Amino acid sequence: MADGAAPVLDVRGLKTVFRTRGGEVHAVNSVSFHLNPGELLGVVGESGSGKSVTMMSLIGLLPSPPADVRAGSVMLGNRDLLKISAEELRNVRGAKVGFVFQDPMTSLNPVFTVGNQIMEPLMRHMGMTKAQAQIRATELLALVGIPDAAARLKSYPHQFSGGMRQRVMIAIALACDPDVLIADEPTTALDVTIQAQILELVKDLRKKLGMAIVWITHDLGVIAGIADRVMVMYGGQVVEQAPVRALFSNPQHPYTRALLKTIPSLTGDRAARLQVIEGQPPILIGAPTACPFRARCPQAFARCESENPDRRSLDGRPVGQGHDVACHWSPRGAHA
Amino acid sequence: MLTFTIRRLLLAIPTLLFISLVIFLLVDFAPGSPMSQIPLTVPPEVRLRIIEAMGANEPILVRYLLWLKQFFYVEPLVLIDSLFGTSHAEGMQRIVSWQSRSPVMDIILERMPQTLTVVGSAYVIGVIIALPIGIYSAYRQYSWFDQVGTFISMIGFSVPTFFTGVVLILVFSVNLGWFPSIYDTSLRVTSWETFLLQAKQMAMPVAVLALYNASQISRYMRSSMLDNLGQDYVRTARAKGMAERIVVLKHVLRNSLIPVVTVIALGIPTIFGGAIITEQVFKVNGLGALLINAIQGSDLPMVQTLTFIFAVLIVLFNLIADVLYGMLDPRIRYD
Ligand SMILES: Nc1ncnc2c1ncn2[C@@H]1O[C@H](COP(=O)(O)OP(=O)(O)O)[C@@H](O)[C@H]1O
Numbered sequence: 001m002a003d004g005a006a007p008v009l010d011v012r013g014l015k016t017v018f019r020t021r022g023g024e025v026h027a028v029n030s031v032s033f034h035l036n037p038g039e040l041l042g043v044v045g046e047s048g049s050g051k052s053v054t055m056m057s058l059i060g061l062l063p064s065p066p067a068d069v070r071a072g073s074v075m076l077g078n079r080d081l082l083k084i085s086a087e088e089l090r091n092v093r094g095a096k097v098g099f100v101f102q103d104p105m106t107s108l109n110p111v112f113t114v115g116n117q118i119m120e121p122l123m124r125h126m127g128m129t130k131a132q133a134q135i136r137a138t139e140l141l142a143l144v145g146i147p148d149a150a151a152r153l154k155s156y157p158h159q160f161s162g163g164m165r166q167r168v169m170i171a172i173a174l175a176c177d178p179d180v181l182i183a184d185e186p187t188t189a190l191d192v193t194i195q196a197q198i199l200e201l202v203k204d205l206r207k208k209l210g211m212a213i214v215w216i217t218h219d220l221g222v223i224a225g226i227a228d229r230v231m232v233m234y235g236g237q238v239v240e241q242a243p244v245r246a247l248f249s250n251p252q253h254p255y256t257r258a259l260l261k262t263i264p265s266l267t268g269d270r271a272a273r274l275q276v277i278e279g280q281p282p283i284l285i286g287a288p289t290a291c292p293f294r295a296r297c298p299q300a301f302a303r304c305e306s307e308n309p310d311r312r313s314l315d316g317r318p319v320g321q322g323h324d325v326a327c328h329w330s331p332r333g334a335h336a
Numbered sequence: 337m338l339t340f341t342i343r344r345l346l347l348a349i350p351t352l353l354f355i356s357l358v359i360f361l362l363v364d365f366a367p368g369s370p371m372s373q374i375p376l377t378v379p380p381e382v383r384l385r386i387i388e389a390m391g392a393n394e395p396i397l398v399r400y401l402l403w404l405k406q407f408f409y410v411e412p413l414v415l416i417d418s419l420f421g422t423s424h425a426e427g428m429q430r431i432v433s434w435q436s437r438s439p440v441m442d443i444i445l446e447r448m449p450q451t452l453t454v455v456g457s458a459y460v461i462g463v464i465i466a467l468p469i470g471i472y473s474a475y476r477q478y479s480w481f482d483q484v485g486t487f488i489s490m491i492g493f494s495v496p497t498f499f500t501g502v503v504l505i506l507v508f509s510v511n512l513g514w515f516p517s518i519y520d521t522s523l524r525v526t527s528w529e530t531f532l533l534q535a536k537q538m539a540m541p542v543a544v545l546a547l548y549n550a551s552q553i554s555r556y557m558r559s560s561m562l563d564n565l566g567q568d569y570v571r572t573a574r575a576k577g578m579a580e581r582i583v584v585l586k587h588v589l590r591n592s593l594i595p596v597v598t599v600i601a602l603g604i605p606t607i608f609g610g611a612i613i614t615e616q617v618f619k620v621n622g623l624g625a626l627l628i629n630a631i632q633g634s635d636l637p638m639v640q641t642l643t644f645i646f647a648v649l650i651v652l653f654n655l656i657a658d659v660l661y662g663m664l665d666p667r668i669r670y671d
Pocket residue numbers: 018020025027045046047048049050051052053054066284
């Protein structure tokens with residue numbers, strides 16, 4: 001391993017298919033990535049690119065049917081999460097892997113107190129008594145920055161604002177001190193100032209607790225501020241992966257470049273300030289035989305129609321370790 | 337919640353007064369007269385005296401006010417007297433049936449047990465059957481269990497109870513002879529044998545009504561569970577590693593029960609009124625049968641009082657449903 005330590009999470013060749021009436025939707029197509037201890041991996045891509053489905057496939061959160069996690073391995077430490085029993089997987093969920101979802105308004109159960117919902121995983125995974133769990137839950141609420149934590153345990157979710165609810169979700173996800181925290185667009189549903197507060201909170205918690213984080217967003221601006229490494233997804237595939245600096249300074253995939261142009265800039269003229277990528281995300285029916293981005297790609301050429309590009313390294317390091325891209329086209333023409 | 341309940345109870349008073357007036361007027365204007373019950377051979381002056389004795393010749397407003405006083409003042413006093421052995425109501429005129437000339441309330445109290453045992457137990461059994469079926473059907477949506485359940489409840493729901501009742505009588509009483517087709521009200525359960533007899537005569541009317549109730553409530557339960565199974569908080573519970581049993585029977589069920597409990601509470605008054613037809617079919621001598629007979633005999637005090645009691649129950653259980661809703665759903669704040 002390039003940076004010494006073994007990864008906490010190592011995903012290889014993950015394929016997830018939805019069986020629908022219209023055919024098989026190949027939502028995740030041979031996705032591989034890893035996560036080093038304490039690292040923050042940013043995952044970007046527009047809506048429908050397969051980010052959520054990828055992460056939910058890892059820990060068996062997709063309803064099956066229609067979902068079918070068809071191939072690959074998900075090594076958490078030395079266990080393959082795709083091979084263990086449902087019961088073992090439940091012991092992993094919420095204990096070793098914490099999950100924060102997009103919409104804090106609907107992600108908490110409206111009829112139970114916040115305290116009850118934080119204490120549940122503590123009693124389930126840590127074998128705590130109710131009294132112990134209550135003490136720990138109070139600590140957790142204080143940790144995520146909720147004032148008057150002991151009293152707020154008795155509150156119901158509707159008595160919290162959106163930002164506060166997301167803090168509660170983070171407290172639940174971190175309750176059992178997981179190795180990995182997966183945050184699926186945790187700030188998308190919040191307004192800008194609250195977004196910034198949640199980002200600060202996560203940065204702070206990361207320093208204190210040292211867990212590895214997968215941070216999903218469609219906002220590259222957020223990624224620039226917090227990620228160590230970035231993985232760009234499109235059409236259910238990883239199209240580019242690089243350390244955060246390399247990705248911003250030297251984007252290779254036409255989709256990444258287009259995404260970077262969509263970041264609002266304060267200096268450009270009005271028209272250039274906010275761009276959108278022309279065209280529609282691909283429909284993922286059937287196994288892909290061509291580059292998923294071809295219909296919207298300014299660089300597309302004949303080969304893009306006939307062959308789905310593999311990820312290839314740009315800096316000589318193994319794919320996934322350095323900077324890699326899945327595109328037939330190359331600015332220097334060398335790899336094409 | 338308490339202030340809400342008190343406010344609603346106070347509001348119910350004018351509502352019920354208005355309802356009682358409407359009932360009184362409607363029943364009074366309906367065709368049919370108490371005189372039709374008196375044989376034509378009775379001489380006119382005797383007829384007149386009978387009618388005077390019944391109070392039926394008074395203007396409607398006087399009769400209404402008298403009825404109000406009797407219902408809200410005299411009858412409660414009679415109840416207190418019978419409970420505590422006092423004699424506050426001595427000498428006061430009670431609401432009296434034109435048909436039988438005995439106090440309406442006594443007759444109602446006498447008929448109540450039949451209705452409660454038959455229709456009430458059918459309702460309870462229906463609810464007890466419906467909840468697990470609804471829960472499991474939703475959890476295993478489109479499974480064979482769900483399909484069969486849907487089919488049976490469609491039948492139970494859409495075939496009228498008088499039809500299922502007659503079919504059951506034909507099959508199990510007439511052809512097989514397993515159960516009696518007529519309900520014997522005078523049967524007293526004093527031994528194992530009489531208990532078996534009672535169970536036998538209750539079996540068919542209870543089955544008919546329970547099937548109907550269970551069909552309806554299991555549908556509510558199922559759709560409420562389905563609404564909730566797809567919610568984000570269910571995914572959160574699973575992401576916490578909670579067992580399916582906890583996810584479904586704690587998180588989903590607790591939310592799904594909120595509307596279902598309301599529906600169950602709202603359905604309780606129909607125990608008293610809605611079983612009229614089934615009581616007729618199986619000759620159960622209960623409140624439904626009492627109402628039908630009173631209507632046929634133009635027994636206005638009986639019809640007015642019974643109808644008004646149904647109305648009170650409906651208003652009361654509406655309130656109970658609202659209070660339950662507020663207790664089950666922490667998001668509801670009435671005050
Ligand atoms: N239950 C489902 N049935 C069929 N297709 C689905 C289902 N859930 C997700 N998909 C498909 O999977 C693809 C990826 O979705 P998702 O991972 O949610 O995207 P993202 O999180 O990147 O916005 C989408 O094209 C979507 O249509």
